[in-house]
Amino acid sequence: MSTRAATEERAVVIGLEVHVQLETDTKVFCGCSTEPADDEEPNTRTCPTCLGLPGALPVLNEAAVESAVKIGKALDADIPETTTFHRKNYYYPDLPKNFQLTQYDAPICADGELEVSVDGERRTIGITRAHLEEDPGSIQHAGGSIESATHTLVNYNRAGTPLMEVVTEPDFRSPAETRTFLAKLEEVLEYLGVFDATRDGSLRVDANVSLVDAGEVREDGSVPESVLADANRAEVKNISSHKGAEKALAYEITRQRNVLRRGREIEQETRHWDEARGVTVSMRSKEAEKDYRYFREADLPALEVSDWKDRIPIPELPDARRERFGTEYGLDDEAASKLTSTKEVADFFEDVAGEYDPDLAATWVADNLLGELNYRELEITDVSDRLDEFKRLIELVAAEELTVKNAEEIVLREMLDEGEDPEAVIDREGLGKAEAGEVETAVESAIDENPDAVADYHDGDDGAINFLVGQVMQETGGSADPGQVNGLLRERLDG
Template sequence: MAEKDVIIGLEVHVQLNKLNSKLFCGCSTKYHDAPPNTHTCPVCLGLPGTLPVLNRRAVEYAIRVALALKCDIQGETLFYRKNYYYPDLPKAFQITQYDFPVGLGGKILIKGEDGEEKTIRITRVHMEEDPGRLVHAGTIDRAKYSMVDYNRCGMSLLEVVTEPDLRSPKEARSFLDKLRNILEYLDVFDGDLEGAMRIDSNISLVGGERAEVKNISSHKGVEKALAYEITRQRSARRRGVAQVQETRHYDELRGITVTIRTKEEAHDYRYFPEPDLVPMRIADWVPRVEAELPELPDAKRERFVSDYAIADDHAKSLTSEIRVANFYEDVAKRATPRLTAVWIADVLKGELNYRDVTIDRFRVDDMVEILDMIEKGTITEKGAVEVIRTILDHLGDPSEVDPAGVVEAKGLARAEDDAVKEAVRAAVKECSQAVADYRSGNEKAINFIVGMVMKKTRGRADPGEANRLVKEELERTGRA
């Protein structure tokens, strides 16, 4: 549940890694599998005499995100120098935005702790360059040395800053899930790549000093770090320990946060306009970028409910990831939309999550064939689940496993009526105690008999039909 005394705000750093080149130079963005320090140049390393050249497409991506988050796009924006020394920042300053960001005053709707829709306000969306990456020899507070990889230096970053509207770690994770969903719909980043989204969490108790937990790399990590901070800050308050505004690091291995430094204020960074980049008048860019916006998750969810007549919960599940939404529509064009929604949202997604694989692992044709066999009664629902599991568990090429072949190989075809009736008669005879309990008024005892029928037919009987036939058999034998 939401914590009345907890105040949380987030600063989310989104790497625009769908671009081909970095923010101010021509270095490739495809550095993730490359050796350290091989995707650099004099510009992104900040060598003397070099000048930045802005990536126009990166600005268009930033406008796209700001529009999707319902921000007011600023008519003019410009870059600043944020001055501080850190080993992963070779220039000793970062090119970022300050007084004039791309967008101001947006919002994202999430499901709050009470189950109701909740608005999380967006303070600003601004652009900046990514620093390099530090690799510590041990934990950050105990490492004997650190190594620097500058491949990431100069990558286009978008920072999304929220108002302190979040009241629990769960709400923070819900916000991040929704933001990532929107970004994937916009096709501006690949969230599966290392460093694609890094989060700074600002958290305090009402009336207390704020702690900033830096550079958390996963949504689960944010939830755990915030939960730890709530416990730490409450414990300190109970013991009368004075809290200071500080920056902390979340150690995922130990599940704790550790102090890095006292928190800087804006004036500590000595912001001033970047002299090598002119102001940008982007107001004229907005209509074209807005016209290119795709259908976003909330709009797609409403359309799914309207066009396909499916439940809102199913529509939310199906639109929570762009690949799943596209998969659903491809299948629903060739199968019953409601049945398709149930099987993808309730069954297929669960099996994919269990194996930690994406829906790309499953073929549209296979899903259509499975749904067709369900509707025709060729297989039972239990048999359909087994087919899905078998296809997903196949270690080779999924195309080598087709639903019809799995049904035949595993004997999953629905049992003939005569075979089911024979199994029912045998089960009633064998389950004398359950029969006696049922006739004594314990209606749940019939489930044991139905379970025996399913066992005898190896799961190939329809459970509902088996239940009906068992009741008929009990009535017949009871009269006899």
């Protein structure tokens, strides 16, 4: 068999380490704020603890632990009787004390899972562990990329921000699957209220990639531990988005296949994803566990969390809510998926559906509002302070005080583009719904002034009615209901 053929028969094995920034007011081991200001100066949101100064002691943030327990429950993970913290020792400029406070052999969550839909099929991705740790500071390579920078700047404002690291089993077989998983994980985290995707650097991904003999993959898609142990893998770091993960992994898989085609072995190393260039570059040889010299953090006692799982509630998660929307509101799968895409969207839909017909609510939220937001590259969180205005617009349509056409094509768009409330747009554009007498007068005028169209209709050309409807809509400035106009025209012409 040729080298090329042998290379093509290798299977992709990917495991992820997802670092999630938890939404807490203060850092995980000190009282420094986690809320950056727009004009924030570097190295000002710090204290002796997060700077690692001698004698400064850590104090664990209770809110971070509660968030970790919520994540564990959502991932159906085991939460142990006690959990402990360790020092992970390594030197890097963004780690001022030369060790990271993290968890080692007693993480707060272990043996969980997350179900995702891949190509229409449900798949369960195993979660090896999820543990709490502190974020290092941030590094800015000045004058170029990590390879060509003239110097490097370090900002410790982020140091000590609480992170949850979610480590998956090597269950992914393609870059597209990892993108699907990350989107689902982010969706769950947002529903839990422990994560804000709009924060810069709120989700960062490290991916371990290796190629194994395709014949070693079992029928259920799993790979024996012995095969994984023998396969050299590359860790790709600095991935900051779903799309970035897919692109980085696609590049790395191609790189490894090309290495094997040339008859060389894959080096076990850590590689940096250079997003600007779309390539991975070697950073260092891959560390082994022993290189980190883990040892217990003596300044933090073991934390008993066994009863927290029962005490801390979590909200209805997206899959359960999606299923309920189908049964309770009669929505199809597509509409239910749109309306549960974020917790904010789902909450707004239920608020509207509680007062108006669910089909009307679904159309306006899923199709009209989300469609217009998507066109403008906006999220519902960008207009969260105006949801009462959009609900008022739906109320005007439901009460037949505004035509659907005007509401969709003029009022909603002007509300988004000009930032006005619906009444202001309606007044400015003169879009109040026409009175019955005004519509009837316009119908009579259209019939009287367009004898050719009337004759065509009587000759069986049903399309002529559309022309007459248009004339009425023009006469009323679009304030008449097209369905009502159609009915009135037919009534007059057939009478």
